Structure formats: structure tokens, C-alpha cells
Amino acid sequence: MWTNLRRALSAGIDLFLPPVCLLCGQLLPPGFDPQEFCAECQATMPPMGRSHCRCCSQPFPASSSQHLCATCLQRPPAFSIVHAACTYQESVKDAIHQLKYRNKVYLAEPLGKLLGKSLEVAEAGFKPDCIIPVPLHPDRLKKRGYNQALEISRPLARKIQVPINTTLLHRTLKTPPQQGLTAAERRRNLRNAFIVTTTTSARNILLVDDVMTTGETVRECCRVLMENNIAEVQVAVIGRA
Numbered sequence: 001m002w003t004n005l006r007r008a009l010s011a012g013i014d015l016f017l018p019p020v021c022l023l024c025g026q027l028l029p030p031g032f033d034p035q036e037f038c039a040e041c042q043a044t045m046p047p048m049g050r051s052h053c054r055c056c057s058q059p060f061p062a063s064s065s066q067h068l069c070a071t072c073l074q075r076p077p078a079f080s081i082v083h084a085a086c087t088y089q090e091s092v093k094d095a096i097h098q099l100k101y102r103n104k105v106y107l108a109e110p111l112g113k114l115l116g117k118s119l120e121v122a123e124a125g126f127k128p129d130c131i132i133p134v135p136l137h138p139d140r141l142k143k144r145g146y147n148q149a150l151e152i153s154r155p156l157a158r159k160i161q162v163p164i165n166t167t168l169l170h171r172t173l174k175t176p177p178q179q180g181l182t183a184a185e186r187r188r189n190l191r192n193a194f195i196v197t198t199t200t201s202a203r204n205i206l207l208v209d210d211v212m213t214t215g216e217t218v219r220e221c222c223r224v225l226m227e228n229n230i231a232e233v234q235v236a237v238i239g240r241a
Contacts, residue, residue, distance in 0.1 A: 022106055023095050035109045035155075037091070044091040047118060048084050048240065056215055057082040057240045071183075077215070078222035079207070079233045080126075085118040088211055088239030096210050096239055100148050108148065111238050112155030115208075119160060119236060126234055129202035130165040131157050134209040134221055135194070137171045152238065153208045162206065169221060170197050178217065186216040194221050196228040203231040213241040 019028045021038035028038055037045065051060040053069035056077065060069075086092045095111060098104040133149035141147055150166065157164050173193040178186050207221055212235070222233045 022110055023091060023098075036113055037095075037110050041091045041095075045086045045114065047086060047121075052084075052240070055079075055081060057084040057212075058215075059087055059240065071215070075219075077219050078226040079218065079235045082212060082215075082218070082235040082237065082240070083115075083119055083122050084212065084236075084240035085115045085238050086240070088213075088241040092239050096148075099151070100144075100210065103145070105146055105148075105151055108151035109155050111210075112152045113159065115152065115236055115238055116156045116159035119156075126204065126232070128160075128162050128204045128206035128234070130163050130168075130200075131206045131208055132165050132169050132221075132225075134207065134217060135166070135169055135171045137174045139174055149209050152210060156208065156236070165200070165202070165205075167198055168196055168200050168202075169225065170195055178213070183214040183216065186214050187219075190216050190220045194224045196224055200230075205230055205233045207233055207235045209235070209237050211239045211241065212237040 019032070019034035020026060021028060021041055022035075023037050023041050026038050026040065028034060032038070036042075048057060048059070050066060051062070052058060052066065053060070053072055054066040055068055055072045058069045058071070088096075095107050099107040099111065131153050133147060133153045135149075136144070136147045150164070153164050171193055172195050175189045175193055178189065181189060205225060207218055207225070209218055212218060218235045218237075222235070225233050
């Protein structure tokens with residue numbers, strides 16, 4: 001009885017308030033998951049191609065092979081691999097910008113699902129014990145009201161059935177925004193900005209963030225984690241610049 005009532009109520013809502021794409025507002029066809037981007041938006045969010053660094057996923061301009069980029073060769077990171085859902089451009093860039101700077105937290109659901117799909121096609125063999133969202137400094141968290149990396153992690157955690165840990169890694173230094181800084185400035189900006197404050201039985205960790213540009217943020221997070229008896233850290237991001 002209750003199932004039939006819920007179905008009737010859902011049908012009535014869809015009739016008078018048909019579901020739309022959370023990013024562009026276009027009406028969704030019947031049966032389409034309202035918590036995913038429409039087909040047109042997804043078409044401008046193509047997955048990473050084969051032409052990228054096999055460690056940090058930095059896109060290469062013209063190559064069909066996967067090899068290490070100059071940065072990973074010169075400064076091997078503490079993480080083993082970066083899983084990137086898309087290159088940071090077009091609709092995915094717009095969605096992340098709206099999530100971070102326009103308080104459109106509802107976009108974290110389809111973005112997290114997008115990241116989950118990219119992990120499904122990644123190489124098997126790594127099963128994280130927990131997901132750690134890249135933390136914000138408490139002052140920035142208070143100002144924004146939410147951590148976009150945590151919000152993205154929620155649908156991802158449900159999809160891969162792995163718990164989220166928000167207590168292990170903390171950001172203690174209030175640093176200037178990374179945007180507009182050079183790679184060297186970003187590295188100096190983030191040195192010792194993160195600390196591990198508790199013990200954990202987790203051995204394998206998936207670190208999640210929204211965007212990776214120079215990679216200095218996730219590099220510093222992973223360096224700190226690996227210095228605290230973690231066996232392996234892999235990174236997952238929505239957009240890779």
C-alpha cells in the first residue's frame with residue numbers, strides 16, 4: 001500500500017514539477033536519474049584520454065602513450081596514482097566553480113557520481129579502507145559553510161561502499177588561496193599546512209579533492225599521511241588541469 005502511494009506521489013510531483021538537469025536546467029527525459037547531469041552536459045565532460053602522466057594524470061598535449069611527467073620524475077609523489085574523472089574544462093569546470101563559489105552544494109551529488117564511475121573503470125586491486133576529503137582550514141570552512149571535497153565524497157562513498165574519515169587529517173595553517181600562485185609558491189604555501197592528529201588502523205586511503213592543478217595540495221596531504229604508517233594513498237579528483 002505504502003509503495004503504491006509513494007509511486008503515485010512521485011508520479012504527481014514529476015507531472016507538475018518535472019526533473020531538470022542540476023547544472024543547465026534542461027528537462028530530463030522520463031526514467032533519467034535526476035541526480036545525474038543530462039546527456040548534453042555529460043557530453044562536454046569527456047573522461048580523461050590516454051594521453052596523460054601514468055602517476056599524476058597530468059594531461060599531455062599530443063601523445064598517445066602514458067609515461068611519467070617531468071614533475072613526477074624529478075619529485076616522486078607520496079601517492080601512487082591519481083584518478084581524474086575529466087579534464088578541468090567546459091561543463092565540469094562550470095559545475096565545480098558553482099559548487100565552490102556559488103553555494104550550489106546540490107551539484108556535489110552528480111559530481112561525486114561522476115567520480116565514482118571513473119573509479120569503476122580504473123585498474124582493480126586497490127581497495128581503500130577509508131576516504132579522506134582534503135580538509136579546509138576551520139576559518140575557511142566557517143566562511144564557506146561546507147567542504148566541497150567532503151560533499152563530493154559522500155555520493156562516492158555510497159557508490160564504492162567505503163567509509164569517510166574526517167578526523168585523521170587536519171589543516172592547521174591558514175594559507176592564502178592557491179589560485180594565481182606558481183608551482184613553487186604553492187609548494188611553499190602548503191608546507192606543513194596539514195597534520196595527522198589521530199591514530200588509525202587504515203592502511204590504504206583514497207584522498208578526494210575537487211580539482212588538481214599543480215598537485216601541491218594533494219602532494220602535501222599524501223606526504224603527511226605516508227609519514228604516519230599508511231601503506232598506500234591514491235588520489236581521486238573530478239577535474240585535472
